[in-house]
Amino acid sequence: MSQQLDPDRKIEGSYIFTGPMSQKGYALNKLGASLVSDDARASFKADEDSYMERFELTETQKKLIRDRNWIGCVKGGANIYFLYKITSVFGDSLYKLGAKQAGMSYEEFLRTRKISGAT
Amino acid sequence: MSQQLDPDRKIEGSYIFTGPMSQKGYALNKLGASLVSDDARASFKADEDSYMERFELTETQKKLIRDRNWIGCVKGGANIYFLYKITSVFGDSLYKLGAKQAGMSYEEFLRTRKISGAT
Amino acid sequence: MGKIVAGIGTSHVPSIGVAYDKGQQKSEAWSPLFDAYEPVQKWLSEIKPDVAIITYNDHGCDFFFDKYPTFAIGAADKYPIGDEGFGMRQLPPVPGDTAFSWHLINELVYNEFDITVCQELKMEHGFLVPMNLCFSQEPSWPLKFVPLAVNVIQHPLPTAARCFKLGRAIRNAVEDYNDDFTVAIFGTGGMSHQLSGERFGYLNSEFDEWFLDQIEGDPSALISMTHQELMERAGVEAVELIMWLVMRGAMSDQVERIHRNYYVPMTTGMGLITLENVVP
């Protein structure tokens, strides 16, 4: 059996989306997965709390979203591609979402890139 | 490559549910797949035609249903398990559906069975 | 290391579920079936497996042809009951074992089985009938379950050989798991029957008895059988018998048969076989 992940080699600043992580973040990801129409995005934006009610989020998960705590979401099993659909509704595009996870301002982040216009 | 089906050995009175059959009967099967709640079954029963409108059935497919032409459905790519959900709405249980395909009355069919009470 | 303690082949005819729900276990028509499972229930309550892996096929409760998987495995704590088109059966949700499911899925995928992983699955007759026959849900299900759904309805189906190899890989995954963990594995469906076409009602009891012989003594002829041959000899819908080979593949080459039954009241040969491994 060729194991593909080595639990003894944690990759710094990384959270591998394994089965147990997927189970833990299931409600968060389901919320993300729902945001694939203008209507859904508009209702979420208009009333976050009642939109969240449709999914079985725990109080902790709701708080992560209310606090825009994206790195907390990732640690809690949000898959980056589904999380991205959530953060986009709040204006956090992929690179803003990334900068927040890394604890930088968007401008700081852009300064670390070669071509800051290629967004 | 071990081919599993032999196109030169047609099995009498049988229609193998292959890819092309599945493609052909797609709308019929999608209609069947929808009938998995009391509400859906009630609306279909109440107004067949407008229920059928929700799926992209061809005129031929609609006529097969209106005519309760179950063997025609099977020849047209209806999968037996999805067709069964359609026929059940019209009171044709699995064995009645079967008898009709075989061109027998239900009573005739039951007489060919060992234990006619085991339905 | 974990251990497979029981291998069970059994039919999953929907009318058995109806008879069960109506309490007809002791009726003249149904007692030859249900009575045969009483010693099986007793045997299983003595063996007490931690988990039962149930190889079954969806009949349009969970999957549609928009996205139809060859092999799908559940990874949930709980599997609710589904509506197959005839109303919801009044049964409690089925308990799952998420930790073991993920272990199994990991090992299978890394061993080149291309599993569709299901964190939501609804249970239907293909799964529930074997459960109803082999376990009592009073006061609650006595073990946890892993649903393993196989495509046996939209060709191309996995070959019989592939099903057998999947069983082998499942055995290896169980043996790689926690000490003292015990598993019962089920292959369900069949036996001979045909539901679609003018050939509706076709049966072949001789074939079924031969299949029961071979699954016990020497499955090699079953492993190399094509879908064509299986459908010709046993009926188009009987091709689902390939699922018994997942069970057989998970057992040792030599097995001891504990129970066997065959009853054919209506359109389907209702078969039962239970096996234990002969440790070499």
Next chain:
Amino acid sequence: MGKIVAGIGTSHVPSIGVAYDKGQQKSEAWSPLFDAYEPVQKWLSEIKPDVAIITYNDHGCDFFFDKYPTFAIGAADKYPIGDEGFGMRQLPPVPGDTAFSWHLINELVYNEFDITVCQELKMEHGFLVPMNLCFSQEPSWPLKFVPLAVNVIQHPLPTAARCFKLGRAIRNAVEDYNDDFTVAIFGTGGMSHQLSGERFGYLNSEFDEWFLDQIEGDPSALISMTHQELMERAGVEAVELIMWLVMRGAMSDQVERIHRNYYVPMTTGMGLITLENVVP
């Protein structure tokens, strides 16, 4: 017998789709990328493949973790454009080749690949970005497509070796098809990048250049690489580079490289390689 006439590895970064839709192909930031694809478009318009098989991954447009497949293949005449969460791109539906899809699926399933068969699939950036880069849709798409989606987001992922073998099996299936039928096969995604966690923005251009060397000259080190190593060296989301091995497996052992490009403006190494078979 059918023939694979082109093997293409290319990144599928979403911002490329945005730049494309905004007509920024000639902007300072984007021309180093788009310019590199002009000769590729020309080459492909000369080769004129009948079908392109695009190995890509869904990013939450078609699949959710309720039922997540390892390998999914489309079998439809037409694939509509999907909404990934950011609105619908104004692109015409993608034409499919149902007959070839079913042929391919048959051969793969009978050769023990456990495919999820999709008669409905919506197309998203993983698929559309490579199309936009390599073909012109004016006045209409010049060929048909087969989408092949690989799970590269929820572990366990298929191993790199399994992806390579899938490519081999695809080549055999193409060679078993109609005379004069020609296929381009794409592996998409990557190259180095990390989107999740505090390590966001991690890049490794040295790794990317080495990967481009190996995929051309000798993929064996890539085939035996674990997901762990790939993620350590190239970033967590870069593990999707295993999809390039499906493409490479479909090519002959020796290949001739036609184009190569590498550009890394932002968070992802944007790589391109095109290959032709060296007939032995």
